[in-house]
Amino acid sequence: MVKKMGKKMTTHDIELTEDMAQTLYTYFSSYEKDGVVTLEINDMGLWLKNHRSNSRQFLGKARLPDAFNDTRTVH
DSSP states (O other), X not given: OOOOOSSOOOXXXXXXXXXHHHHHHHHHHHHOBTTXXXXXXXXXXXXXXXXXXXXXXXXXXXXXXXXXXXXXXXX
């Protein structure tokens, strides 16, 4: 008998550049709670959630939006 899962799992890719990973490593202890760092992702990029100040700090964005990669010249 196969049991059905009630909720469909959604996934999102998160991309880190080497400098973003280094920043996360450097500041891990400042942002961790119980040994875990919470990251938030939105259209602007990746954010470190600071549970102590209930704020977030920008970690970075690995790729520019497609609109910035357009090579056309506007006159």
